[in-house]
Amino acid sequence: MTLVDELPGIASGKGDDFRQLGLRCLADLLLHLPSRYERAQQHACIADLDALVGEHSESPDQASVVGEIASVKPGFGRRSKVEAVLEDDSGQLKMVFFNQPWIQKRLSPGRRVKVSGRPGRFSGQLQLVNPRLEQAPDQPVNAEPERLLPVYAASEALPSSAIRSAIEANLETGAALLQDHLPTPYREQRDLLALDEAYRLIHRPRDVDDVTRARHRLAFDELLLLQLGVMMKRHHRLETLQAPPLPLDDERHQRILSRFPFSLTNAQARVVKEIGEDLTRTMPMNRLLQGDVGSGKTVVALYAMLLAIADGRQAALMAPTEILAEQHHSAMREMLEASRVKIEVLTASCTSKQRRSIEAALAMGKIDLVIGTHALLNESIQFKDLAVVVIDEQHRFGVQQRALLRSRRDEQYQAPHQLVMTATPIPRTLSLTVFGDLDVSTIDERPPGRSPVITRFVPRQDSRRVYEHLADRVGQGQQGFVVVPVIEASDHGLTDVHTHRDELQAGPLKNCRIDVMHGRLEAGERDEIMERFRNREIDVLIATTVIEVGIDIPNATMIVIEHADRFGMAQLHQLRGRVGRGDYQGLCVLVADPVTEEGTQRLEAIASTDDGFRVAEKDLELRGPGELFGARQSGLAPFRVARLPQDLQMLLTARKDAAAWIAADHWLSDPEHALLKRRLLKAHGDALGIGDVG
Numbered sequence: 058m059t060l061v062d063e064l065p066g067i068a069s070g071k072g073d074d075f076r077q078l079g080l081r082c083l084a085d086l087l088l089h090l091p092s093r094y095e096r097a098q099q100h101a102c103i104a105d106l107d108a109l110v111g112e113h114s115e116s117p118d119q120a121s122v123v124g125e126i127a128s129v130k131p132g133f134g135r136r137s138k139v140e141a142v143l144e145d146d147s148g149q150l151k152m153v154f155f156n157q158p159w160i161q162k163r164l165s166p167g168r169r170v171k172v173s174g175r176p177g178r179f180s181g182q183l184q185l186v187n188p189r190l191e192q193a194p195d196q197p198v199n200a201e202p203e204r205l206l207p208v209y210a211a212s213e214a215l216p217s218s219a220i221r222s223a224i225e226a227n228l229e230t231g232a233a234l235l236q237d238h239l240p241t242p243y244r245e246q247r248d249l250l251a252l253d254e255a256y257r258l259i260h261r262p263r264d265v266d267d268v269t270r271a272r273h274r275l276a277f278d279e280l281l282l283l284q285l286g287v288m289m290k291r292h293h294r295l296e297t298l299q300a301p302p303l304p305l306d307d308e309r310h311q312r313i314l315s316r317f318p319f320s321l322t323n324a325q326a327r328v329v330k331e332i333g334e335d336l337t338r339t340m341p342m343n344r345l346l347q348g349d350v351g352s353g354k355t356v357v358a359l360y361a362m363l364l365a366i367a368d369g370r371q372a373a374l375m376a377p378t379e380i381l382a383e384q385h386h387s388a389m390r391e392m393l394e395a396s397r398v399k400i401e402v403l404t405a406s407c408t409s410k411q412r413r414s415i416e417a418a419l420a421m422g423k424i425d426l427v428i429g430t431h432a433l434l435n436e437s438i439q440f441k442d443l444a445v446v447v448i449d450e451q452h453r454f455g456v457q458q459r460a461l462l463r464s465r466r467d468e469q470y471q472a473p474h475q476l477v478m479t480a481t482p483i484p485r486t487l488s489l490t491v492f493g494d495l496d497v498s499t500i501d502e503r504p505p506g507r508s509p510v511i512t513r514f515v516p517r518q519d520s521r522r523v524y525e526h527l528a529d530r531v532g533q534g535q536q537g538f539v540v541v542p543v544i545e546a547s548d549h550g551l552t553d554v555h556t557h558r559d560e561l562q563a564g565p566l567k568n569c570r571i572d573v574m575h576g577r578l579e580a581g582e583r584d585e586i587m588e589r590f591r592n593r594e595i596d597v598l599i600a601t602t603v604i605e606v607g608i609d610i611p612n613a614t615m616i617v618i619e620h621a622d623r624f625g626m627a628q629l630h631q632l633r634g635r636v637g638r639g640d641y642q643g644l645c646v647l648v649a650d651p652v653t654e655e656g657t658q659r660l661e662a663i664a665s666t667d668d669g670f671r672v673a674e675k676d677l678e679l680r681g682p683g684e685l686f687g688a689r690q691s692g693l694a695p696f697r698v699a700r701l702p703q704d705l706q707m708l709l710t711a712r713k714d715a716a717a718w719i720a721a722d723h724w725l726s727d728p729e730h731a732l733l734k735r736r737l738l739k740a741h742g743d744a745l746g747i748g749d750v751g
């Protein structure tokens with residue numbers, strides 16, 4: 058390996074600066090991809106700008122465009138916002154001006170102007186926020202494209218231009234050494250550039266088209282490698298792991314259903330059937346049950362667990378919080394009251410004596426169903442015969458944690474069946490990547506008698522009205538939640554639990570019985586408060602997000618969320634799912650003065666739909682997949698080039714091809730695939746747990 062110091066194009070003494078950026082050798086240089094491109098020319102045409110900002114949402118620093126004002130939309134509301142569309146022969150872009158009401162006078166449609174600013178992409182559309190506006194130059198714009206200059210992630214000591222010359226000086230040598238891991242016939246079939254060519258073009262494109270083609274090869278490559286890994290893992294699971302097959306007949310089916318206090322919705326009945334079929338097999342179930350908040354996932358989980366217990370085996374349910382574990386425990390105990398099922402709850406607040414006795418009973422098979430938090434993952438817990446594991450609200454757990462419960466058994470059947478439940482649906486793009494090894498069941502129907510929660514977004518100055526309405530509801534015998542971002546008063550100017558309680562108690566909620574709930578209370582205290590709330594001894598519960606997940610109190614009909622812009626979209630959707638569970642119309646009020654356009658958009662998106670799937674897709678669009686469901690905890694390396702959801706089509710092709718390859722060559726042992734396999738395992742072997750297969 059040649060050190061950077063010894064490569065051409067690198068000034069002596071600069072080696073350390075390169076190393077600081079992680080550029081240690083020739084290969085590192087080659088793999089250091091441009092973050093964007095620049096044109097030497099003074100102003101771009103809109104179409105080129107569009108292509109340059111491209112899939113990447115990061116923008117070139119500054120760009121100028123000359124065009125004609127096509128339309129203007131005056132803003133209204135407390136925060137002045139004027140939108141205009143700029144047009145040239147090649148396309149359109151949107152301009153947004155905040156807090157410059159006077160600008161409208163300068164934006165008369167038909168006027169030619171030169172605008173400068175930092176282009177970005179918002180909801181897929183090219184836009185300039187608060188651009189500088191000037192008289193258009195008289196000369197027509199010189200549209201002659203000039204060479205695109207790559208711009209690289211740089212440091213203070215090492216500017217992009219120095220990196221560019223270093224890469225230029227070594228590009229040929231480096232590219233010539235590159236071996237392509239994709240077989241030529243396959244590349245030709247998919248119309249993919251050779252690897253060396255892709256690197257040449259991405260670093261030294263002649264035009265935008267070169268960038269697109271090079272990017273395509275590299276992005277596809279990433280997606281294909283991950284899909285091959287996922288498919289290989291799936292094959293591994295199907296081939297080598299076995300779970301106890303659970304017998305299921307109509308009598309057993311009916312007996313389980315008779316425990317439930319209601320009949321299943323069609324959607325529940327359908328997923329129960331899907332799960333039941335999985336459980337009769339020796340192939341370990343690995344299924345994701347997704348269903349919006351309140352769709353009734355719990356009884357479906359209980360069904361699966363009772364099927365294990367009916368066969369004399371054990372089941373475990375893992376919840377993300379103690380409150381939720383305890384809620385599941387009491388609901389299930391109630392449903393199983395007349396049965397012989399032995400059910401226990403194990404959380405961190407069990408005394409060590411309780412804990413030891415539960416552990417002993419689990420090991421001897423004296424407990425059929427254990428419900429708990431991640432305390433269940435403790436090494437000291439041994440099941441006698443664990444057949445079904447349910448993990449509720451999976452987005453709180455990482456993949457690593459899931460693996461632990463799974464590997465608990467070591468007898469004939471090494472793996473329990475596993476059901477993961479989530480109310481935060483995985484957008485399709487992600488379900489095809491990180492979670493590509495899960496089968497998915499979806500509950501897409503609510504239990505009868507539910508109307509969608511109405512959501513309103515209200516500025517803080519109007520919050521008094523909101524609380525007066527809450528007081529009215531309390532007057533009618535209903536209850537409510539108020540969610541605030543922090544427990545203690547802080548200097549961030551955020552509303553905290555205690556101050557807010559005092560203010561509401563002295564003000565609009567003076568006739569209500571108020572209590573507080575947050576994560577710093579002892580579990581026992583929290584239980585007691587929940588119990589009093591459930592028994593309607595408390596009208597309004599002021600809480601942090603500890604109430605986020607799963608709490609089920611049908612008489613609570615209204616939730617007010619203070620500083621709603623501080624919460625993520627999935628979280629807000631979860632929070633509002635706390636209401637609208639009974640006969641009354643649920644109402645969720647988001648109180649916020651968001652300071653960014655994105656913040657406003659998020660709240661508007663939440664207010665505009667009650668459908669958790671749409672919320673998740675919107676979230677993905679606004680924030681990118683890295684932030685979402687498990688992607689961060691998955692331990693997988695982030696993509697360097699591929700972007701989701703933009704590259705969905707590519708992903709689908711990669712997935713199809715990967716499935717076919719692995720079906721034909723399970724472990725990629727064909728010598729043709731040796732290099733591919735090596736690169737695949739290097740990239741994903743550890744994260745996917747397939748490092749030692751084949």
Ligand code: ADP
Nearest residue numbers: 319320321322350351352353354355356504609
């Ligand atoms: P989630 O999917 O959010 O976990 P739950 O399982 O907590 O939803 O169910 C929400 C509420 O709906 C609970 O009170 C539950 O008892 C009730 N429920 C679930 N299924 C039905 C059904 N088929 N008919 C009537 N009520 C139901």
Ligand code: MG
Nearest residue numbers: 354355449607
């Ligand atoms: Mg639930």
